Amino acid sequence: MKKNRFHLHFILNGQEKSLDIEPGISALGLIRDIFDLKGTKEGCGIGECGACTIVVDGQAVNACLMFAAQLDGRKVLTVEGLSGEAELHPIQQSFSEQHAVQCGFCTPGILMSTHALLEEKPNPNRAEIIKAVAGNLCRCTGYQSIIAGIENAADRCCKGQKSSKKS
Ligand code: FES
Ligand code: FES
Numbered sequence: 001m002k003k004n005r006f007h008l009h010f011i012l013n014g015q016e017k018s019l020d021i022e023p024g025i026s027a028l029g030l031i032r033d034i035f036d037l038k039g040t041k042e043g044c045g046i047g048e049c050g051a052c053t054i055v056v057d058g059q060a061v062n063a064c065l066m067f068a069a070q071l072d073g074r075k076v077l078t079v080e081g082l083s084g085e086a087e088l089h090p091i092q093q094s095f096s097e098q099h100a101v102q103c104g105f106c107t108p109g110i111l112m113s114t115h116a117l118l119e120e121k122p123n124p125n126r127a128e129i130i131k132a133v134a135g136n137l138c139r140c141t142g143y144q145s146i147i148a149g150i151e152n153a154a155d156r157c158c159k160g161q162k163s164s165k166k167s
Pocket of ligand 1: 041042043044045046047048049050051052053062063064065
């Protein structure tokens with residue numbers, strides 16, 4: 001390792017990654033600029049919009065507010081890791097069916113917040129859904145279709161978890 005570089009080892013979308021990075025680079029910069037995963041968006045850059053939301057060890061976080069070095073040893077999921085090559089993840093399918101996407105800029109972040117929510121609470125109530133996406137701003141939809149998309153996703157994609165997870 002060169003001096004003033006940080007050796008980062010983590011799991012990104014199910015794959016082990018090991019590399020030297022500048023210590024000051026953000027998690028968002030790492031994902032977008034080094035790994036070229038452009039699904040994670042940069043909106044405000046200051047933790048206000050949620051466009052950069054990723055899931056780290058099961059928690060939805062703003063990648064713009066994290067140093068890449070803070071990902072060391074952790075499991076990171078971005079929107080590119082949600083689905084397989086050929087088909088949409090059930091959350092994405094639900095958003096599509098409920099017309100929860102207009103310009104789409106907010107969508108990857110909201111999908112990731114939804115994923116973290118449904119992993120933790122497969123059967124969320126409306127208040128829990130609203131709270132889970134409270135940090136994700138959308139200028140297009142008025143949120144009703146997004147809430148409907150999340151409710152639909154909870155109904156369809158997490159049935160297995162509902163039956164197997166303890167409440
Ligand atoms: S870009 Fe991270 S919260 Fe807006
Ligand atoms: S769909 Fe355009 S910002 Fe949400």
